[in-house]
Every structure is written in structure tokens, then in C-alpha cells.
Amino acid sequence: MTATGSPPSDRPRLDDHPFFHGFEPEFLRRLEPAVSERTLDPDAILFREGTPARAFYLVRDGKIALELHSPGGPPLTIQTVGPREVIGWSWLVPPHRWRFDARALKATRLFAIEAGPLRAAIDAEPLQGLRLLRQLLPVLAERLEMARVQVLDVHRR
Amino acid sequence: MSIVGEAAPAAGSNPWWPTPYRVERRVAETGDTVTLTLRAPTGTAPPAFAPGQFNMLYRFGVGEAAISIAGDPARPTELVHTVRVAGKVTESIAGAAPGETVGVRGPYGTGWPMDDLPGRDVVVVAGGLGLPPLRPALLAILARRERYGRLEVIYGARSPKDLVFYDEVQAWRRRDDLRIQVTVDAAGRDWYGDVGLVTARLPDARFEPARTSALLCGPEIMLRLTARALEQAGVPPERIFLSMERNMKCAIGLCGHCQFGPDFVCRTGPVFPYAAVRDRLDRREV
Structure with a gap:
């Protein structure tokens, strides 16, 4: 946890999260000013559908429910995201608005990376940006596969 | 179940011939799924089974369905099956009340290793x-x-x-x-x-x-x-x-x-x- 020549610090670092394992230290240092830690109490809302996606979230511990709403019906949890996982890609895809609600199911700690500086860092360092997309794409693929299986409703048969 | 002109085969001697078991307990697991505990005819015990095997459960006059054995191998006298209603046969099996009869053939198939x-x-x-x-x-x-x-x-x-x-x-x-x-x-x-x-x-x-x-x-x-x-x-x-x-x-x-x-x-x-x-x-x- 201690960088050479730096005083010891207990402050968690972005590369503590598996998503950022293996990134260039310079890229992570560039992101550092845009990174904050967030703590959510149980039932706290992280973001709501339709609001600007201003950050990329990485779950450190706890659990977040991704919820969809339909008019007249109760909210439906379509996925939970836990430690070592990441939340969403709306911060990357225009118009940069969340497509679902996110709510803490229990006390949860996250890293939040501001979307603007993160997109700027990706543009400024395309190789690291490509690496980030390569990390994100399997997450996207897994969630797409999950959504397809959910549509099949395989447990009903 | 006897057939005119033929002696009824003893249970177990004919692979097509179900043995009548009595429903001892019926537990509703979900809205469409029940767990039945079946008892073998008096004086007999269910055949030993390996975890992963299944039985054919028969409702007389309705039909037969393959249902996995869900019971504890350490309690061999209780034959336990969990059945979800998926059609007429499973609806009849799942609807069997305590005291009613369910025919059993088996156990069949390979088990878990x-x-x-x-x-x-x-x-x-x-x-x-x-x-x-x-x-x-x-x-x-x-x-x-x-x-x-x-x-x-x-x-x-x-x-x-x-x-x-x-x-x-x-x-x-x-x-x-x-x-x-x-x-x-x-x-x-x-x-x-x-x-x-x-x-x-x-x-x-x-x-x-x-x-x-x-x-x-x-x-x-x-x-x-x-x-x-x-x-x-x-x-x-x-x-x-x-x-x-x-x-x-x-x-x-x-x-x-x-x-x-x-x-x-x-x-x-x-x-x-x-x-x-x-x-x-x-x-x-x-």
C-alpha cells in the first residue's frame, strides 16, 4: 500500500479494486483527483433512472440492487452487484444518463470516479482507455447473457 | 390391477408394474410444487437408492412421470419426491393427499459419483x-x-x-x-x-x-x-x-x-x- 518515497497511507487506492489491476500507475495517478470514496447506508439510493451518470462506481464491499420500475407496479430488482464488481456504463455511453435505479441493500462502500475526468483520461491515454474497455466489455457481455437467460425464464419450464 | 386370466405379478418382478405406496406427508413448497413423503406397503421397505436416481411415479388412471428422489439416503424407509405441476400427470401426483396411493417404479438411472x-x-x-x-x-x-x-x-x-x-x-x-x-x-x-x-x-x-x-x-x-x-x-x-x-x-x-x-x-x-x-x-x- 505504500508507494516508494511516500509516507505510509491507509487511504484505499483504485488499484486495490480488481477492475483496475494491472493498469499503468501513471494512468491511475491521473485519475486520482477524480476518485472519491462513498459510503451508503442500507436502502440509500445511489442514483435514479434518467439522472445524469456522473460517475463510474466500483463496489468495495456491501451490495447494490439495480432496479427497474414499471408504471403502477413495484420496483423489480434485476441484478445485484457486490464486492469486486462495477456498476454500469452509462457514464461512457451518450447521453450519459442512468438506465435504472441503484439502491444499497446493506451498508456499502464504493469508489466513485467522476465521469468527465475519466472520459478525458481515456481520450488522453488510448492504450489505457482500451484496457479499461477490455475490462468493461466482459462485464457487459456477462450482463447481456444474464438478461437473455432471464428473458427465457428457464426456471419456469 | 389384476389382469383377467393372468396372475398379478408380484411387485418388483415386472419392470412395468408399479408398487402402491401410501402418501404419508404432503408439504407445499411453493404455489405449484409439493414434497411428498411416501411409505412402502406394510412389511416392506423402499428399494435402496443412490443419490441422483429417480423413480417413475404413477397415478392410477392418469399416468406416470419420472421424478427424482429427494430424500435422505440415511432414512431409507421414507421415499421423498418433490413434484412441480407441469401437466395433468404431475398435477395428479402433486395433488395426492395423505393416505392416498401413488404407484412407484424404480429406482432408475445413474446417481451422483x-x-x-x-x-x-x-x-x-x-x-x-x-x-x-x-x-x-x-x-x-x-x-x-x-x-x-x-x-x-x-x-x-x-x-x-x-x-x-x-x-x-x-x-x-x-x-x-x-x-x-x-x-x-x-x-x-x-x-x-x-x-x-x-x-x-x-x-x-x-x-x-x-x-x-x-x-x-x-x-x-x-x-x-x-x-x-x-x-x-x-x-x-x-x-x-x-x-x-x-x-x-x-x-x-x-x-x-x-x-x-x-x-x-x-x-x-x-x-x-x-x-x-x-x-x-x-x-x-x-
Whole structure:
């Protein structure tokens, strides 16, 4: 946890999260000013559908429910995201608005990376940006596969 | 059941002839699924079964269905089956009240490779009604827990109200010698557990892939995705075992209804090593 020549610090670092394992230290240092830690109490809302996606979230511990709403019906949890996982890609895809609600199911700690500086860092360092997309794409693929299986409703048969 | 001009065969002497069992207990698991405890005729005991085997359950005048044995191998006098209503036959079986009669043929098929498991980490993945066929294996492992390595259970269902053996699953959660993760496809706000596929829970399971055996039962697409994920994690494909579901009619390898490539599931299955069926699982014609 201690960088050479730096005083010891207990402050968690972005590369503590598996998503950022293996990134260039310079890229992570560039992101550092845009990174904050967030703590959510149980039932706290992280973001709501339709609001600007201003950050990329990485779950450190706890659990977040991704919820969809339909008019007249109760909210439906379509996925939970836990430690070592990441939340969403709306911060990357225009118009940069969340497509679902996110709510803490229990006390949860996250890293939040501001979307603007993160997109700027990706543009400024395309190789690291490509690496980030390569990390994100399997997450996207897994969630797409999950959504397809959910549509099949395989447990009903 | 006697046939005019013929002596009625003794129970068990004719593979087509069901033995009448009495329903002793009926527990509603969910809105459409019940667990029946059956008792053999007075003075007899159910034939011994291996975890993973199935029986043909018969409702007189209605029909017969293949149902996995869900009971505890250590309690051989109780024959336990969990049945979900999927048609007229299963509706009649599931509707059998205590005191009523259900015909039983079996047990049939191959079981889980219980002799292969001691000394190894065991990962059990159940989807929906895949839990009852795995329950005898789990109970056998828990009865001799010291013989096995880590025990990881992942159980997925459609929704929280579709979970079966709920109280037992809760009791398993409280044990410190097994880890169980329960996940559902979708849930309301009264569910604080995981939502997502069973495969999404695999990264949180603790096991040493090279010394792991995995037992999988559930919808075929779940089996395919889970077996693939386990193999990618390093579990040898010959140590991943799948219980295949096919439309079984005769249960003795004659009618061909359950044909799966070169195998009849009722005879060489329902439990297969993934290595033996992997190529067939991706073929939509099979």
C-alpha cells in the first residue's frame, strides 16, 4: 500500500479494486483527483433512472440492487452487484444518463470516479482507455447473457 | 390391477408394474410444487437408492412421470419426491393427499459419483427444481462432512417465492462447514439476497479448481453455462457432473423417448460427466 518515497497511507487506492489491476500507475495517478470514496447506508439510493451518470462506481464491499420500475407496479430488482464488481456504463455511453435505479441493500462502500475526468483520461491515454474497455466489455457481455437467460425464464419450464 | 386370466405379478418382478405406496406427508413448497413423503406397503421397505436416481411415479388412471428422489439416503424407509405441476400427470401426483396411493417404479438411472467426492472440494449448483435431486447427495456429504474438502452450494431460482426446501436452506446458511449462496432471477424489495444467474455467484465460491468435483442440476441452459464457467475456472471437465432432464417414459431404456445422442438418459444417465456430453450440449438437434 505504500508507494516508494511516500509516507505510509491507509487511504484505499483504485488499484486495490480488481477492475483496475494491472493498469499503468501513471494512468491511475491521473485519475486520482477524480476518485472519491462513498459510503451508503442500507436502502440509500445511489442514483435514479434518467439522472445524469456522473460517475463510474466500483463496489468495495456491501451490495447494490439495480432496479427497474414499471408504471403502477413495484420496483423489480434485476441484478445485484457486490464486492469486486462495477456498476454500469452509462457514464461512457451518450447521453450519459442512468438506465435504472441503484439502491444499497446493506451498508456499502464504493469508489466513485467522476465521469468527465475519466472520459478525458481515456481520450488522453488510448492504450489505457482500451484496457479499461477490455475490462468493461466482459462485464457487459456477462450482463447481456444474464438478461437473455432471464428473458427465457428457464426456471419456469 | 389384476389382469383377467393372468396372475398379478408380484411387485418388483415386472419392470412395468408399479408398487402402491401410501402418501404419508404432503408439504407445499411453493404455489405449484409439493414434497411428498411416501411409505412402502406394510412389511416392506423402499428399494435402496443412490443419490441422483429417480423413480417413475404413477397415478392410477392418469399416468406416470419420472421424478427424482429427494430424500435422505440415511432414512431409507421414507421415499421423498418433490413434484412441480407441469401437466395433468404431475398435477395428479402433486395433488395426492395423505393416505392416498401413488404407484412407484424404480429406482432408475445413474446417481451422483459419491465415491469420487471424498477428499475433494465439492461445488453443488442447483437451478430451480434442480435442488431436490441434489439434496440426497448434500445430505450424504453433510452426514460424513469430515471426509470432504470445502463444500460450496449455489442455488438459483426464478424468484424468492420459488425457492424449495426453504427452511432447510436457511439451516444450511447457519452452518459453518458449508457456504451457500442463493440467487434469484428477479425480486421485489423484500428480498435482500442476490439477484442474477448462478454463474455470477461462482467467483465468490471458494474452492481449489484442480481438486474440485462439481454436481450440477437444473435447466439445461443453466447446466451448459455453469459447466462452461467451471471448466474455465479450472475444474477438470471429467469432474463436472450434470443431471440431464429428458422426457422419460419407460425408464428402462426401451422406448427411446429420452434419447440424447447415443445415450438413453434413463439408463446411462441422468447423471453424466460433462466431458462425455459437452459436444452434444451445444448441438440444438440433440
